[in-house]
Amino acid sequence: MTGKLGLDPALVARARELARRAGQPVVDLARSHTTVSVERAVLRLAGVTGADPDGIPWVNRLVDAVVADVGLGHGVAAPVFDALAREGIADVTLLAQKAAAGSVRFAQPSGRAATAARRASRKAVAAGVRAIDRRRAERDRLVKRFxxxxxxxxxxxxxxxxxxxxxxxxxxxxxxxxxxxxxxxxxxxxxxxxxxxxxxxxxxxxxxxxxxxxxxxxxxxxxxxxxxxxxxxxxxxxxxxxxxxxxxxxxxxxxxxxxxxxxxxxxxxxxxxxxxxxxxxxxxxxxxxxxxxxxxxxxxxxxxxxxxxxxxxxxxxxxxxxxxxxxxxxxxxxxxxxxxxxxxxxxxx
CATH class of the missing domain: 3.20.20.440 (D-Lysine 5,6-aminomutase alpha subunit)
Structure with missing residues (x-):
C-alpha cells in the first residue's frame, strides 16, 4: 500500500491498463477522422476572423462552402489554400466572404498544386500556433512577475x-x-x-x-x-x-x-x-x-x-x-x- 489513500499500486496499474484498452480504439478513430469544428479550428489558426451581417462566422461559411464542393473527408486546408492561389487572394477571410457569395469554387488539388497548398496551409496554421506559444510564454512571465x-x-x-x-x-x-x-x-x-x-x-x-x-x-x-x-x-x-x-x-x-x-x-x-x-x-x-x-x-x-x-x-x-x-x-x-x-x-x- 502506498500514497495518501493507501491504494494497491498493482490495482491502480491494472485499472489504468483497462482504461488504455478501452480508450485506444477511440483514439485510433479520432486520429483517422475529422469534424467541421476541427476544420474550423484549423482555419481560425490560419487567420479567419469575423462574421457576416447575420452573425454567422466567416469560418463557418468557408467550411460549409468547401464541404458542399469536395466534402470533409480530406480536410479543408488543401482546398482552401489551393483556391487562394488560384484566385490570387492573400487574405483567407476575404476568400471566405467570396465563397459565401458563391463566387469561388473549391477542388481537391493534386500534384504540384496539392504540394503548394499543403505548404501554404502549414505556414499559415503555424503562425496561429506561434501566437498561442507567445501567449503561453506571456503567462509564464506574468506568473513569475506577480x-x-x-x-x-x-x-x-x-x-x-x-x-x-x-x-x-x-x-x-x-x-x-x-x-x-x-x-x-x-x-x-x-x-x-x-x-x-x-x-x-x-x-x-x-x-x-x-x-x-x-x-x-x-x-x-x-x-x-x-x-x-x-x-x-x-x-x-x-x-x-x-x-x-x-x-x-x-x-x-x-x-x-x-x-x-x-x-x-x-x-x-x-x-x-x-x-x-x-x-x-x-x-x-x-x-x-x-x-x-x-x-x-x-x-x-x-x-x-x-x-x-x-x-x-x-x-x-x-x-x-x-x-x-x-x-x-x-x-x-x-x-x-x-x-x-x-x-x-x-x-x-
Whole structure:
C-alpha cells in the first residue's frame, strides 16, 4: 500500500491498463477522422476572423462552402489554400466572404498544386500556433512577475450574469475578496450551437456567451486585477459541446488558463454524436497541451443523474478514461484537474 489513500499500486496499474484498452480504439478513430469544428479550428489558426451581417462566422461559411464542393473527408486546408492561389487572394477571410457569395469554387488539388497548398496551409496554421506559444510564454512571465497564490487549494469563484460588461466588475470584486480563479459560466444552450458567436455579448441566459472578444475583455480585466493585487488571477471557461476545438483555439489565443474539458460530457449530458465528441475532444486537448491550459473534467455531473453511492464506480471509470485520453493528447499531469462526484461520508465504505 502506498500514497495518501493507501491504494494497491498493482490495482491502480491494472485499472489504468483497462482504461488504455478501452480508450485506444477511440483514439485510433479520432486520429483517422475529422469534424467541421476541427476544420474550423484549423482555419481560425490560419487567420479567419469575423462574421457576416447575420452573425454567422466567416469560418463557418468557408467550411460549409468547401464541404458542399469536395466534402470533409480530406480536410479543408488543401482546398482552401489551393483556391487562394488560384484566385490570387492573400487574405483567407476575404476568400471566405467570396465563397459565401458563391463566387469561388473549391477542388481537391493534386500534384504540384496539392504540394503548394499543403505548404501554404502549414505556414499559415503555424503562425496561429506561434501566437498561442507567445501567449503561453506571456503567462509564464506574468506568473513569475506577480506570483501564484501561496495557499492551497486555490479559491475558485463563478460569474454568470449573461452580460460580459457586468461580469467584469463582479470578477474583479471576487478577486479582491480572495478569488484565485474566475470561471465565466457559459450561457445555457451554447454547447448545442454549432458556431461560436462573434464579439462582446450582453444577452446570455444563466451565463455569458463564450466568444473570443469576451475572452479578451475578461483576460484584460483580470490582468489589471493581477497588477493591483500582486498575484496572478486565472481565468476559466468552457471547451465542450459542438465547438470544442474552436473554443480551445480561441482560449489559447486569448491566454485563458483553465478550461472545462471532459472527454464524454457531450455524449452523456448533451446527446451529441459520440464520434464527433471524441474527435473534437482529442483536437481540443492537443491545443490545450500546447497552450499550457489546465483542463477540468466533468465528473461532478454524474451526481445529477445517478445515485452517488450506488454508481460511484462510474466516476472512477470516467476519471481513468479522462486521464488516458488527456495523456494521449499530450497533456501533462499538472494540467489535469480530474472532477469528482463522491458523497463525502466517512460511514460509506
Amino acid at each position: 506570483g501564484d497564490p501561496q495557499r492551497r487549494p486555490w479559491i475558485y469563484l463563478i460569474v454568470a450574469t449573461g452580460d460580459i460588461y457586468e461580469d467584469i466588475p463582479q470578477a474583479q470584486a471576487a478577486a479582491r475578496a480572495g478569488a484565485d480563479v474566475i470561471a465565466v459560466i457559459r450561457s445555457t444552450g451554447q454547447s448545442l450551437l454549432d458556431y461560436v458567436p462573434e464579439g462582446a455579448t450582453r444577452e446570455g441566459f444563466a451565463g455569458t456567451y463564450a466568444t473570443q472578444e469576451n475572452f479578451r475583455l475578461m483576460r484584460a480585466a483580470l490582468d489589471e486585477s493581477s497588477r493591483e493585487l500582486g498575484r496572478y488571477v486565472r481565468l476559466t471557461n468552457y471547451a465542450s459541446g459542438l465547438c470544442m476545438p474552436e473554443m480551445a483555439t480561441l482560449a489559447g489565443l486569448e491566454r485563458l488558463d483553465m478550461m472545462l474539458n471532459d472527454s464524454m460530457y457531450g455524449i452523456l449530458f448533451r446527446d451529441i454524436n459520440p464520434i464527433r465528441t471524441f474527435v473534437d475532444q482529442r483536437f481540443s486537448r492537443q491545443v490545450h497541451a500546447r497552450a499550457g491550459i489546465i483542463i477540468n473534467t466533468g465528473e461532478d455531473n454524474y451526481l445529477t443523474t445517478a445515485d452517488a453511492v450506488d454508481e460511484a464506480h462510474t466516476v472512477t471509470v470516467s476519471q481513468l478514461l479522462n486521464e488516458f485520453f488527456a495523456h494521449e493528447a499530450g497533456l501533462a499531469d499538472w494540467q489535469l484537474g480530474l472532477g469528482h462526484a463522491f458523497e463525502i461520508n466517512p460511514d460509506v465504505p
